[in-house]
Amino acid sequence: MTELARKIREGDTRALARLATGVENRDAHALETLRELEPAMGHARIVGITGPPGAGKSTLVDALALELRKRGKTLAILAVDPSSRSTGGAILGDRIRMQQHHADPGIFIRSMATRGTLGGMARATADLAKLMDAAGKDYVIIETVGVGQDEIEITSVAQVTVVVLVPGMGDDVQAIKAGIMEIADIFVINKSDHPGAERVEMELHAEGFQCPVIRTVASEGKGIAELADAVGTVAGRTTIHAPRGAAIDHLGIAVQSLEDSIRFYESLGLAVEHRESVATEKVDVAMLPVGESRIELLQASSPDSPIAKFLEKRGPGLHHVALRVPDLNAAVAGLKAAGARLLNEPRAGAGGHIYVFVHPASTGGVLLELIQESAH
Ligand SMILES: Nc1nc2c(ncn2[C@@H]2O[C@H](COP(=O)(O)OP(=O)(O)OP(=O)(O)O)[C@@H](O)[C@H]2O)c(=O)[nH]1
Ligand SMILES: [Mg+2]
Structure with a gap:
């Protein structure tokens, strides 16, 4: 443990004030020390x-x-x-x-x-x-x-x-x-x-x-x-909760056959709005609007696709839940403060929207995707 981290844990007020200033200024060393203090x-x-x-x-x-x-x-x-x-x-x-x-x-x-x-x-x-x-x-x-x-x-x-x-x-x-x-x-x-x-x-x-x-x-x-x-x-909230103003953007479902699944959902009166092959993810996607949200059907386009691995391990079914949030950075700050396990830093996806994935271990067992509402 670094000297500074040790002093903080021992209750040194001046060291705490100094590190607080570094954290406020987003100083790299200060943020590193903060990470070091995580176990405390x-x-x-x-x-x-x-x-x-x-x-x-x-x-x-x-x-x-x-x-x-x-x-x-x-x-x-x-x-x-x-x-x-x-x-x-x-x-x-x-x-x-x-x-x-x-x-x-x-x-x-x-x-x-x-x-x-x-x-x-x-x-x-x-x-x-x-x-x-x-x-x-x-x-x-x-x-x-x-x-x-x-x-x-x-x-x-x-x-x-x-x-x-x-x-x-x-x-x-x-x-x-x-x-x-x-x-x-x-x-x-x-x-x-x-x-x-x-x-x-x-x-x-x-x-x-x-x-x-x-x-x-x-x-x-x-x-x-x-x-x-x-x-x-007061019980307050569980430390991880849906960011304010969030809505379900889509449910991602891993399927063996896009055609069979589409036929099923069409029989329910739903319609495919959009189809796409995402080469980087090795996945074929069909989007079907449901009210304000959508169902996203995911089919592997290659045996080493993450969807193929998911199907192998867990079988077809719910792959992820995607929440649309008004301010992704703020949502991520809240998640980090709550100790959630993020799979990536916020990054831009195909449509220009930014997104982040949260590990199922932090969310009650389902992969969670957070999406920044696009600025219109
Ligand atoms: N009568 C009365 N005055 C109060 C009470 N609590 C605070 N005040 C007065 O209200 C004024 C504003 O108080 P602050 O504590 O500065 O209010 P604040 O919400 O922090 O204000 P901002 O930070 O500027 O948003 C001060 O003059 C306080 O003395 C109260 O319970 N009764
Ligand atoms: Mg005040």
Whole structure:
């Protein structure tokens, strides 16, 4: 083990800060050290906290941090600030406020402004969370502003996602971006000292949301113990879950005879939309649309085709499931953070779409293909 990796595992805060900066900058040596630390990962609870600007997320994170420290837990706080929104004031405010934790080696704090692509930010955040995990933190809390898809992708690295709402938000819950509501494992209604908290809670129930709803006044520390309990106990999601906004693009079925199978599906009323021989993969393909998805029939065009090998080993049947995702890089970052086994780095396929394969060992036994929606 390298000196730096050893220091991180021993809890050296300065070494951790240095490596965190390297990881954030995507420095090759830093990423190598991170890989070296992989065996030490898997212990931390990764909590995403998101919600609209000014909802009191930072105040809440701060109060939660104090509560968790009181319970003897160590933690890291990663505050992600999309610079498109901010003048930099929010991060500065966070820094000043978080100085109160400065002397406490049990809390590691890092604020990050977005730069470059959001996919890149999601990746860096996922890697930082892994680093904090390897450094032995009990909790990693990621604060993001929930205003769009990009932040949703960041919270895909979290095991538990807390969505922070406030009373009187644009009058009703429906006004909030739908996608954000769906990622919640826990709802917090902060600023419950303001009128209307009850109404928000009623609307959440009316909308059919089943997860815990906790009222807080973060600035006074009210409801924070309940939040700490929930964050520590809510089942959250299994670490690997379908990326937000994903849909089934196609089901790949390995068949002995394309003609026989096509005849069968045609008898069901399906029709072949497209046929192709993919020389590089040694496979003949027929695509049959089914609603918004497709069935992809795969026949080996040579005895050393991967499909021929599959048929030999497992017989005809489901070969892979392909999910279409809005942001492949972000999905890959989430999968990597969850420890999934990827068979390739994202690469471009025949039609110009980018794709990645995930090993069946990580997905419950079926080969999974993730496809980036093509930009029209
Ligand atoms: N009345 C009341 N004010 C609160 C509460 N929690 C936070 N605030 C105040 O709300 C303002 C915004 O709080 P922040 O914690 O900065 O909110 P944020 O969601 O992190 O904001 P951004 O990071 O800029 O999106 C501050 O002035 C807080 O003091 C609360 O429970 N009640
Ligand atoms: Mg904030």
